[in-house]
Amino acid sequence: MLSALIWIPILGAIVIGLLPGSISDQSLRRTAIATVSIALAVSLWIATQFDVINIGLQFQEDLPWLEPLGLTYRLGLDGLSLPLIVLNCFLTLIALFSTPPAVQRPRLYYLLILVINAAVAGAFLAHNLLLFFLFYELELIPLYLLIGIWGGAKRGYASTKFLIYTAVSGILILIAFLGLTWLSGATSFEYNPALTEALPLTSQVILLGAILIGFGIKIPLFPLHTWLPDAHVEASTPISVLLAGVLLKLGTYGLLRFGLQLFPQAWAVLAPYLAIWAVVSVLFGAFTAIAQTDMKKMVAYSSVGHMGFILLAAAAATPLSLLGCVFQMVSHGLISALLFALVGVVYTKTGTRDITVLKGLLTPERGLPIVGSLMILGVMASAGIPGMVGFISEFLIFRGSFIAFPVQTLLSMIGTGLTAVYFLLLVNRTFFGRLPDQFANLPPVSWSERIPSIAVAVLIVLLGLQPSWLVHWTETTTTAMLSEYPTIAVHSAPTQSHPVSVLPLE
Template identity: 70%
Template structure:
């Protein structure tokens, strides 16, 4: 039950806060939620300590029959692909609860939903059964919808409904693809290990991969499936934006690697050039849209669209180094985007605006937000890929691993790094430098409790940037084995097709 604990702990915490006792205060419910989140995060650290990085199989595996008639099992496991994402989920959930407004309305319902969201995401990363993954994938949908719809901004209803429709359509595509994968392959259950041993015709794989790619492409999101994301971020509260950008988007990238590249290797290799081109479009479009924004939060939201394109490029290249870079990019983006959203949230809370046409001079050491401005500069440098930060090493590995396979797409994608520096330089220059604007002369005091979450993330970003092997160490063996298996399947299939092809020789 070592892995089930990651699901049960937040579920028990959510039930405790939500149903008992009726007189529980907001302060107490926040304290219980934060305690549960910290315990869950510490449990992921314990799993990291117990994890064997040289073992490429699923560790701490749990499997129980659930619905035998359809081959549905409660099957959990953890490997180098899912381990860092679980730790990231635990860390950002604790930070989101800590950063929540202590005086918010309906606190018991709010904290229960965040813990339920944490359980759903952890279950999705742990699931080794396609139906079980889909179950957890859908479980996280309702809490996030309610968190935006109830505690969001002025247009929260529109943003939440748009998110719900897009994500529901994503789920429909994924369920249809998963069912087709099992039924057409003749497998007797939905387990990942069973499906890895089956082979499907290339045409069938392409149809199934189309559903999986579009389904997870909505979640990532990729252009033109991204339009729900800026609205959701702008209307969501700061802690929910932290979870949305830092964790929820990674369900899409994780799903592409786990279920697209891993289970449909021939189709993946066939469409890889098109996926790489799609990645380039997302990178450039996301960066271009970010440059045009005047809302700080919307600018950071569009930056996520571009940075998720790097993950798709690396996955399309399918080399051990590029896929390792994809995992690094997922972690680095989760840390950096969470930090940027936290800082934008503090600016909005203290200055009352996120408009770059209104905010100026916030780096003023006496009357501005000097520490927040300094942390913002650190976050911007990390996102722009400045050496010494985790953003640099993750993008470098992506480009280095992808260039031998897709040189043109990689070179064009590198422009996205330059454009990232452009739009974040605009943000920092307008909001933090120059004369302090008259509209924000009397700023409330910023306490260390406001700065602490972003400071923790900044330290983590620098640590992994200086010593990336502390992160790579846990993932490298799993990724290398996954890519080698995929390449072997593709090569074997090609050889069989050549051997079975009709001979063109003829006798005179």
């Protein structure tokens, strides 16, 4: 059944590629939307059949493939990957609905989006190291083309920079996988946390270092982030929705799946330094966002800061903080998708994203009142206001991380306050005040432009009011991730007088 999540979009892409040249652009669009809708329905059906008590992999598929190379087609689902699978399908559908009907070269455009959807699903489901790497790399070229062909004026620079950074990320991850297989003496690339148990701690730390940098580029974390603002600024709105909402989650997912789970002993050694890295990323992202005047670049830098929260929670490695990790991945995916979609509408209607120029867009008669209202909701969610999914994720992260790293957690909480600062600056300058004459009588926002943002906003509120839905899927898995390794939670930074203390998890 899991293969359907990969092959449905692949088959949809093939159909779009083979449709006759005389077919209308609208038919291509409908085909892509129907394909992803089916994949979303399948993911939701799987979610209803998911056994929340079972700590092992579910719906497993294990088929021989290139066995001499150690590559098997092994898929599995647990509480870590399930929310991300649903998120992938949902936000891909939102991206398709956000695409202008008159997009240029629609056949190639929709085909590439479906390939990305399949690649991301495969990466979240793969339980063979080499298979994960293949899916991880499969999304590289389609996204490069989507930025390079449908991007802004500097799309060539942005897409090339993205390509180089992501290629380096993949190389480091592959080196770590090859090194683990070789040093452990394994005969295949099967995902097996027991492989690292016999390795010297030094080898584990080196391999984990490659994993951290590789996925740190993808997340991205400071100072590996410089490709992200350029990519977002030049990418079209639907691609920014996919990039921030889904593709960055490959990095955070990989950090937990292949860092924390594969190298628990090395993780315990490096955890204090990871917590410091997280604080730096949180504060850098927040302070840099404050300095931006481009709405899209501000939202992009906010992603750097919010991804730092996930690293902090992973470094703390407590059941509550890991639950917060998954919540933050879903929360950030929804909130960033909403904000990028709304920024796209503002740019389409006004022709600018400069917050020093825009003003008064909340004006009911002539402005963009619905867009402004949804933007305020998105800003509140990102700032962690109660009743929104952002509050739940940050509460879990801070509550779970404080046990292990109280100082780093308190410093990271400053980032939440700064989030409110820069987004309030954005809202106050852009949506309040007197609407300038140059923006008088803006084109109306159609329902096709409103519906994607409204759908995401509704989900942000629902998950904020009913977080138990997501806890129901995730809690058993995140707890089991640590119960299998009872010496993983590091509770203090190493010094000569106070070395790393590793406390058991009851």
